Amino acid sequence: RSLWQIASTGHSDDTILSKRAHGQDERPSERANIQTTEVSPKKKSGPKRKMDNANEKTQRVREKARNWYHRISQKGLKEAKGKVSPETYERLRDAGEYRNARVRVYQKAQRKARKERLATGKANAADLRAVAKAREYADLRALKRRKKNIEQPEPLLTDSQQSALQMDLGRANRIALEQIPTTFQPHKQANKDMQKSSPDREQ
Numbered sequence: 150r151s152l153w154q155i156a157s158t159g160h161s162d163d164t165i166l167s168k169r170a171h172g173q174d175e176r177p178s179e180r181a182n183i184q185t186t187e188v189s190p191k192k193k194s195g196p197k198r199k200m201d202n203a204n205e206k207t208q209r210v211r212e213k214a215r216n217w218y219h220r221i222s223q224k225g226l227k228e229a230k231g232k233v234s235p236e237t238y239e240r241l242r243d244a245g246e247y248r249n250a251r252v253r254v255y256q257k258a259q260r261k262a263r264k265e266r267l268a269t270g271k272a273n274a275a276d277l278r279a280v281a282k283a284r285e286y287a288d289l290r291a292l293k294r295r296k297k298n299i300e301q302p303e304p305l306l307t308d309s310q311q312s313a314l315q316m317d318l319g320r321a322n323r324i325a326l327e328q329i330p331t332t333f334q335p336h337k338q339a340n341k342d343m344q345k346s347s348p349d350r351e352q
Contacts (some may be wrong), residue, residue, distance in 0.1 A: 194306070227242055263279060266272045 223245070226238075226245055229241060230238060263272070263276045266276055267280070
């Protein structure tokens, strides 16, 4: 460099090279170019970014399809049988089973949380309504069971079945009676020994 350039900048080539080596370059234009060419670690570029975009799109499509399958009911599943391909019907059925399992887990967690709130006295209006509805359904089920028992009484036993039942009862009674003396025999023997060794008995 010429003396005029050194005098205008106040630095020699060695000083500029040492500053560049330590990342202290004073020329903003070159530093700006370096910053624009650097790739941020948070941003992806190139074929990998395209692959990630494709994977995300596929995942979104799967989630959308899964959510749609979860909304199908048993009635809709029956109506779809024969109208859709076997593969689609299998997917619908599997998704329905998965939906039912997930609903059961959610309902179990809800019942547990409701039970804890009721036990601690922190129940809200929804909890009270749920308890009342459950009690109402329990009463309806009990009423249906009573009606069913009245309409369909228990079948009567035949003669052979009654005789077999009586024989079984008699055998069970005999076995129980045979076990009574053996069960209490040690206590009787201990009582006899105590009576023999008592002072009143010796007198």
